[in-house]
Amino acid sequence: MRTPRYGSKIRKLYDAADAQKREKYVCPRCGKKNVKRISNAIWQCRSCDAKIAGGTYTLTTGVGEVANRIIKEYSKA
Ligand SMILES: [Zn+2]
Numbered sequence: 125m126r127t128p129r130y131g132s133k134i135r136k137l138y139d140a141a142d143a144q145k146r147e148k149y150v151c152p153r154c155g156k157k158n159v160k161r162i163s164n165a166i167w168q169c170r171s172c173d174a175k176i177a178g179g180t181y182t183l184t185t186g187v188g189e190v191a192n193r194i195i196k197e198y199s200k201a
Contacts, residue, residue, distance in 0.1 A: 141181040149183040152176070159183060 149159040151169040158170040179185035
C-alpha cells in the first residue's frame with residue numbers, strides 16, 4: 125500500500141488505520157483471538173475458519189454494531 129506523504133494529521137490517521145488492520149481480533153464464533161484481515165473488509169479466523177465481513181480496517185465498526193443490534197431485534201420478533 126502507498127503511504128501518504130504530506131501532512132502530519134493525515135499520516136496519523138493512516139498509521140492508526142494501518143495498525144488496526146494488522147491487529148488480531150477475537151473471533152465471535154470460537155472466542156479465540158485469531159481473526160486476521162484477509163482482504164478489504166473480510167476477516168477470517170485462523171482457528172475455526174469463520175469468515176466475517178467487517179469494517180475495512182477494524183473487525184467491527186460503530187455502524188456495524190448498530191446494524192447487528194437491529195438484526196437481532198428483528199429476528200426475535
Ligand atoms: Zn474462530
